[in-house]
Amino acid sequence: MRPELCVGAIAVIDGRLLLVRRGHGPAAGEWSVPGGRVEGGETLAEAVVRELAEETGLEAVCDDLAGWVERIGDDHHFVIFDFLVTVLDDPETGLRAGGDAAEAAWVPLDEVAHLRLVEGLAEFLHDHGIVPVIA
Secondary structure: OOOEEEEEEEOEEOOEEEEEEEOOOOOOOOEEOOEEEOOOOOOHHHHHHHHHHHHHOOOEEEEEEEEEEEEEEOOEEEEEEEEEEEEOOOOOOOOOOOOOEEEEEEEEHHHHHHOOEOOOHHHHHHHOOOOOOOO
16 A cells, blocks of 8 residues: 545634535545545645635635644555645635535534544644644
8 A cells, every 4th residue: 555645725714614524435424624635747735726626615725834644544544734725715605515525614613623523633733723622
């Protein structure tokens, strides 16, 4: 099994974090930041913008790298680079789930840790100053 390069988009507006509930794959049913695999010939920034649009319907600009993680399971090895993004669309009217996302929502930062998140996401968001508490 070879590592796969992936990206995630971290969007925070008015004290709310944009999350998607995964529709299938290793984390089906769990909440995560929008993101996915980088395609051949695509820059990390291009992948962030594309994945965000596919999974949420929102257009954005890729900003700074927030951090990276590795997720290794029985059937996957993902190396994920998470970037902060600036959403260009109206965050409410443009939001719709698509692609690999079964649902998309703006979640108040103090409620994020109460969701069924993908493994390690709460700690990552806390360690990088996105959410104030994880428990």
